[in-house]
Amino acid sequence: MTKTNVRDVALEILLQIEKNQAYSNLLLNQMIKKHEVRGKDIGLLTEIVYGTIQRRDTLDFYLAPFLKKSKKLDQWVRILLRLSLYQMVFLDRVPERAIFFEAVEIAKNRGHKGTASLVNGVLRSIQREGLPSLDQLTDVVERLAIETSHPIWLVKRWTKQIGLEETRKMCEVNCTPPEQTARVNRIATTKEELLHLLKKEGIEVEEGSLAIDAIKAVGGNLVNAKAFKEGYFTIQDESSMLVARALGVGKDDQILDSCAAPGGKTTHIAELLQNTGKVVSIDLHEHKIKLINEAVERLGLKNVETKALDSRKSREFFEAGSFDKILVDAPCSGFGVIRRKPDIKYSKSESDNEKLAKIQLDILTEVSSLLKKDGILVYSTCTIDYEENEGVIKAFLEQNKDYMLDETIENYLPEIVKPYIKNGQLQLYPHYFGTDGFYIARLRKQV
Structure with a gap:
């Protein structure tokens, strides 16, 4: 496959993500197979796709002065300019002449001579005049948002919650590839x-x-x-591996994983049980249960039972006090995994946090009666938002006086994270250890 085709495939992927809100990671894998992308071209394709998404708002800021005279651009032309500019600015090893040539060829094939001329003209102008300076943005939050390509509402929200400097560190690390x-x-x-x-x-x-x-x-x-x-x-990401450990799994424990797909934590719990006891693994969708079953089979685990079930209806299927331990790895905004799924930044709105917090609280409330006395419930998310994390736990504890935060959580987690544990809760931001952002709370049922 020629490098021209790699960029054409990248354009097609980016176009589908914008048009259909397709998931970048899934679509990328599908297109690699469909177009038989191989060897080093896989790396280039991945770099262009993720990099262009990750830096979208920064690229649009740089392009804006050079597009003032253009009429309304077709979506694919804007995306072609973005991915070309991404290579010019962020990929040192790609010669500019190759970027220009291939961008113009794609423009000719997809459009006409006029489109090719426009693309060539914009890229040549940027090469000649240089990029506009971010210094013209005098508002520090707006500048940080554009510089690191995060929505302004999100940067404002994080700044209120954790301060400007912590937000800056987090936004900057979000623009780097994950390990x-x-x-x-x-x-x-x-x-x-x-x-x-x-x-x-x-x-x-x-x-x-x-x-x-x-x-x-x-x-x-x-x-x-x-x-x-x-x-x-x-x-699995290292921060995600701490969740099952926080349960303090013991031999023969009966454990419920209430939001289990795709099965990373279910299988970890089963491994920690050393094939004793049982993990009951439930998730809303049948196709996701299939993913869990495939993982269980691949790993040779014998103590996992799966069921397609809305965890908000779990009391209809399980008796009160059925489990020694329960994990609620709740559906969330996913802002802790922006490096892996950069399109998350642009697909969420501020109102989503409130809706998710309600779902999270509903799940916690529903499964809480299924725990035995003195049992342990771990609540976790791969986000870094107060409303979905500490806010949900605070609301749950106010409504459920038989539960308390369990400060023994630190006995089950590595020494290195202990400075970030407060009142039985751990909040990791991506810039602490280069991992995903994660929240983990350990609760104990008293009666």
């Missing part, structure tokens, strides 16, 4: 043996820096490893 980490399946192998196996396969790996169960890819793709197919590990 690929994995969780060792301790039923199948040891961390040392897994590291050895992967190195034999030519994948450069090392121990994780946060979670005890983690390894980290330094070079190569873990998904393509034979050891993955054989069930020796699960792709």
Whole structure:
């Protein structure tokens, strides 16, 4: 596949994301298979797609002065200019002559000579005149939003919650690519043996820096490893690995994972149980239950039971006091995983937080009666928003006096995160350890 085609595929992916709100990660994988993209071209395609999404608002700011005389642009032309400018500004190894040539060729093929002339003219003008300065933005929040390509409402919200400097650090790290980490399946192998196996396969790996169960890819793709197919590990972010650990899983425990797809935490719990006890894993959608079952089978786990069920109706199917421990890894805004899913930044609105907080509280309230006396409930999200995290727990505790925050959470988590634990709750921001942003609260049922 020529590099011209790679950019054409990138344009098609970006166009579908904007038109149909398609998920970037899923669509990228589909298009790689469809167009048989191989080798280094996969890396280039991935870089252009994610980079252009990640820097969208910054790119539009840079393009704006050069598009003043243009009539309303077709959507694909704007996206072509974005992805071309992304390469010019952020990819040092790509020659500008190649960027210009291929952008003009795509414009000719998709449009006409006039479109090709416009694209060439805009890119040449930027090369000649340079980029507009962000210094013209005098409002510090607006400048940070444009500089790091986050919606202004979101930067304002975070600034109110955690202050400008913490918000700046978080926004900046959100523009960097995430590390690929994995969780060792301790039923199948040891961390040392897994590291050895992967190195034999030519994948450069090392121990994780946060979670005890983690390894980290330094070079190569873990998904393509034979050891993955054989069930020796699960792709998972290190912060996400802390959730099952926070439960304090004990032998023969009966555990409910109430929002389980795609199954990363369910399988971690099952591994920690060492194939004793049982994990009842429920999720709203049948196709997502299929994903969990596939993961369970690949990892060789024998103690997982799955069911397609709305967790807000779980009392209709389970008796009160059925479980020793319950995990509510709640559906959330996902603002802790912006580096992995950059389109999240643009697809959410401020009102979504309020709607999600209600759903999260409803789930907690519904499953809380299913826990035994002195049982443990862990609530987690992959977001960093107060309303969905501490706000939900505060509301739940006000309505459920038989529950309390459990400060023993620190006994189950690594030493390195303890400074970030307060009153039985851990909030990790992406810039702390280069992981996903995550919130974990451990609650104990008193009666």
